[in-house]
Amino acid sequence: MLYKFKSKAAADLIMLEPQGRQILEIIGKTPGGSGIVTAAQIPGAIAALEAAVKASEAQPPAPEGKEGDEDEEQGGRADTVKLRQRAAPFIEMLRKSAAEQADVVWGV
Structure with missing residues (x-):
């Protein structure tokens, strides 16, 4: 399922x-x-997202995986997309x- 966000002020x-x-x-x-x-809820939404991003960046990074880690075995990458990049x-x-x-x- 996909979420599609729309606004008259920005691209979808x-x-x-x-x-x-x-x-x-x-x-x-x-x-x-x-x-x-x-429009009245937008300032609160921005503040909540920025606070969540700040909180996620304050957490210590996950420990490095060991050689033979499940991600590596499946050909995946150990790095992830941060909340800042997603938000x-x-x-x-x-x-x-x-x-x-x-x-x-x-809408979906």
């Missing part, structure tokens, strides 16, 4: 379900088929929407 943003759900939970919205972040496009959408007093809606 598409996220995979786990990442979209995480973003919505951080801003206090119930993940689901559709919803809205009103940045959505925060940008929220900022553009706030500047134009536009709501952000989502």
